[in-house]
Amino acid sequence: MRVVTAEQMREADRLAIEEIGMKEELLMENAGRAAAAKIIELYPGLQYAAVLAGKGNNGGDGYTIARTLESEGIRTDVYFVSSDGLKGAALYHRTLYEKSGFTPRQFDPSSFQADSYGVIIDAMLGTGIKGEVKPPFDKAVQVLGKTDTPIVAVDIPSGIPSGEEDVPSSAVKADATVILESPKLSAYLFPAKEYYGQTHTVSIGMPNAVWHKAGNEAVEWGMTETSASFPVRKENAHKGRHGRGLLIGGSKNMAGAPAIAALAALESGAGLLTTALPESLMYTTAPLVPETTFLRLPEKEGELAEDSVSSDFGFDRYDAVAVGPGLGRLKEAKEIVRRALVETAGILILDADALYWLPELEQELSERTAPLILTPHPGEMAHLAGTTPGEVNKHRFSLAGQYARKTGCYLVLKGANTICTTPEGDQAVHTSGNAGLAKGGSGDTLTGILLGQVMQDEDTAAMVNNAVFLHGHAADLAVEQEETDYSLRASKLASYVPRAIKNVQLFQENRRR
Numbered sequence: 001m002r003v004v005t006a007e008q009m010r011e012a013d014r015l016a017i018e019e020i021g022m023k024e025e026l027l028m029e030n031a032g033r034a035a036a037a038k039i040i041e042l043y044p045g046l047q048y049a050a051v052l053a054g055k056g057n058n059g060g061d062g063y064t065i066a067r068t069l070e071s072e073g074i075r076t077d078v079y080f081v082s083s084d085g086l087k088g089a090a091l092y093h094r095t096l097y098e099k100s101g102f103t104p105r106q107f108d109p110s111s112f113q114a115d116s117y118g119v120i121i122d123a124m125l126g127t128g129i130k131g132e133v134k135p136p137f138d139k140a141v142q143v144l145g146k147t148d149t150p151i152v153a154v155d156i157p158s159g160i161p162s163g164e165e166d167v168p169s170s171a172v173k174a175d176a177t178v179i180l181e182s183p184k185l186s187a188y189l190f191p192a193k194e195y196y197g198q199t200h201t202v203s204i205g206m207p208n209a210v211w212h213k214a215g216n217e218a219v220e221w222g223m224t225e226t227s228a229s230f231p232v233r234k235e236n237a238h239k240g241r242h243g244r245g246l247l248i249g250g251s252k253n254m255a256g257a258p259a260i261a262a263l264a265a266l267e268s269g270a271g272l273l274t275t276a277l278p279e280s281l282m283y284t285t286a287p288l289v290p291e292t293t294f295l296r297l298p299e300k301e302g303e304l305a306e307d308s309v310s311s312d313f314g315f316d317r318y319d320a321v322a323v324g325p326g327l328g329r330l331k332e333a334k335e336i337v338r339r340a341l342v343e344t345a346g347i348l349i350l351d352a353d354a355l356y357w358l359p360e361l362e363q364e365l366s367e368r369t370a371p372l373i374l375t376p377h378p379g380e381m382a383h384l385a386g387t388t389p390g391e392v393n394k395h396r397f398s399l400a401g402q403y404a405r406k407t408g409c410y411l412v413l414k415g416a417n418t419i420c421t422t423p424e425g426d427q428a429v430h431t432s433g434n435a436g437l438a439k440g441g442s443g444d445t446l447t448g449i450l451l452g453q454v455m456q457d458e459d460t461a462a463m464v465n466n467a468v469f470l471h472g473h474a475a476d477l478a479v480e481q482e483e484t485d486y487s488l489r490a491s492k493l494a495s496y497v498p499r500a501i502k503n504v505q506l507f508q509e510n511r512r513r
C-alpha cells in the first residue's frame with residue numbers, strides 16, 4: 001500500500017482532475033461515500049451521528065458523508081465550525097446537502113451535546129493544516145477531547161500534520177480514522193500515530209495512472225507484499241543452494257545472543273550456518289542449536305582474545321554474514337567488524353555492538369560495494385547519524401532516507417513501525433509486531449531472520465522487508481496464541497517464525513487459486 005506526503009496527495013488530486021478529467025466533486029463524492037460505508041461497517045447499529053465540518057475539502061467530505069449516512073437511514077446532524085470562504089467542491093457538496101433537505105448548523109461549543117450521538121465524525125481539518133490549531137477550531141477540538149462518544153476522523157485527525165512536522169499541543173484524538181486513498185507519513189510516526197486510533201484506508205477511485213507522476217514516499221509492507229515476493233523453494237533443494245551463512249557474536253555477558261540469532265537464521269531458511277563465537281560459548285550454544293557448525297574464536301575468560309581477530313573467518317565463502325549479536329565492544333570486536341566490511345563478498349548484516357564501531361570505520365564503509373544491511377534501533381541510529389534518539393524518532397523517514405543514500409546501505413530502522421530503506425532511498429514501513437518485541441534479544445532474532453532470508457533471493461530489498469515482516473508477524477502470532485506482550489521472550493519468538501512462514505505460504509497458495 002502506498003504511503004504519501006500531503007504534497008503527493010495534492011499532486012495526485014491535481015493530475016486526476018486536470019489530466020484525466022475526473023471532477024473534484026466526483027472525488028469528494030467517492031471519498032464521502034467510501035468513508036460513510038466504512039463508518040456503517042464499524043458501527044453497525046448506528047442511528048444518530050454528528051459531523052463537525054471545516055471550511056476546506058475535509059469539511060466537504062463531511063457534508064457528503066452526512067448525506068450518504070442519511071440516505072442509509074442514519075440521522076446525521078452537520079455542525080460547521082467555520083464555513084468562511086467555502087469554495088469549489090466543498091461548497092458544491094454543502095449545497096447538495098442543503099438542497100437534499102438538510103440544514104447545517106453553526107457549531108457552538110457551549111451547547112453541543114456530544115453525548116447524544118452514537119458517533120462524532122471529525123471532518124474539520126485534513127491535510128491542509130498548518131501549525132497549531134487556530135480559533136474557532138481549537139474550541140471544537142477541546143469539546144471532542146472531553147466526550148466518551150466514539151470519534152471517527154476523516155482522512156487525518158484534525159490538527160495532526162501529514163508528515164514529520166511537530167504535533168500541535170492540541171488535536172483530535174480519534175477512536176478510528178478513515179484514511180482517504182493512501183496513508184500519510186504521520187500514520188506511522190509517534191506521537192501522531194496515537195491520535196489516529198484504528199486506521200482504515202478506503203479507495204476514493206483515484207486512477208492508478210496518476211501515481212506514476214505523483215510518486216509516493218514509501219509503501220506499507222505487509223502480508224500481501226511479503227507473499228508476492230516470498231521465494232518458493234525448489235523441489236531439488238540442496239543445503240548448499242539455500243545459502244551458507246556465518247554469524248559472529250557472543251561475549252561472556254551476552255552468552256545467549258548467538259544462540260537466539262542462530263535459531264532464527266535456521267528457521268528462516270539458512271541451509272548451512274556457521275556460528276563464530278568465543279570458544280567456551282560453544283558448549284552452551286550447541287545444545288540449543290545442534291544444527292549449526294562452529295568457528296571457535298580464541299578467548300580470554302569468555303571474551304575475544306587478541307589473536308581472535310586474525311582467525312580464518314573465510315568471509316568470502318558465505319552468501320551472507322551477520323555480525324553483532326552479543327558481540328561486545330572490545331577493540332577486537334572493532335577489528336572483526338572492519339574485516340567483515342572489507343572481506344565479506346556476499347551480503348553483510350551489522351547489528352547491535354557491530355554498529356557501535358561504524359562511525360570509526362568510515363573509510364571501510366564508503367569503500368564497500370557489496371550489499372550492507374544495518375539494523376539500528378533509534379539509539380543506535382542516533383549514534384550513527386550523530387544526533388539524538390528524539391530527533392531520530394521525529395524524522396524517521398527523512399533521516400533514514402538520507403543515511404541510507406549517503407552510505408549506500410540497506411537500513412532497517414527499528415522501533416514501532418520499522419522503516420526499511422534501500423541504498424536508492426526507496427522506503428517501506430511495517431506495522432506487524434507488538435509491544436512484546438520491546439525486549440532484550442528480539443533484535444538478535446531479527447538479525448537471525450535477516451541472515452536466513454537474504455540468501456533466498458537476489459532481490460535484497462524484498463528479502464529484507466520479508467524478514468522484518470516475518471519477525472513482526474511471528475510476534476503477533478505468539479501473542480495471539482500462548483504468549484502475551486508481557487511474556488514474549490526472544491528465544492520463544494524464534495519458535496514462531498515457522499508459523500509465520502507457513503502463513504505466508506498459505507496466503508501465497510490462496511492467491512494462486
Ligand SMILES: NC(=O)C1=CN([C@@H]2O[C@H](COP(=O)(O)OP(=O)(O)OC[C@H]3O[C@@H](n4cnc5c(N)ncnc54)[C@H](O)[C@@H]3O)[C@@H](O)[C@H]2O)[C@@H](O)CC1
Binds near residue numbers: 024028127128155156
Ligand atoms: N481533490 C481533493 O483535494 C480531495 C481532498 N479531499 C479532502 O481534502 C482534504 C484536504 O483539503 P484542503 O486542502 O482543502 O484542506 P483542509 O480541509 O484540511 O483544511 C484547509 C482549511 O483549514 C485552514 N487551516 C489551515 N491550518 C489551520 C490551522 N492551524 N488552524 C485552523 N485552520 C487551519 C485553512 O485556512 C483552510 O481553510 C483532505 O484531507 C481530504 O479530506 C477529499 O475530498 C478527496 C478529494
Ligand SMILES: [K+]
Binds near residue numbers: 058122124126156158
Ligand atoms: K479530520
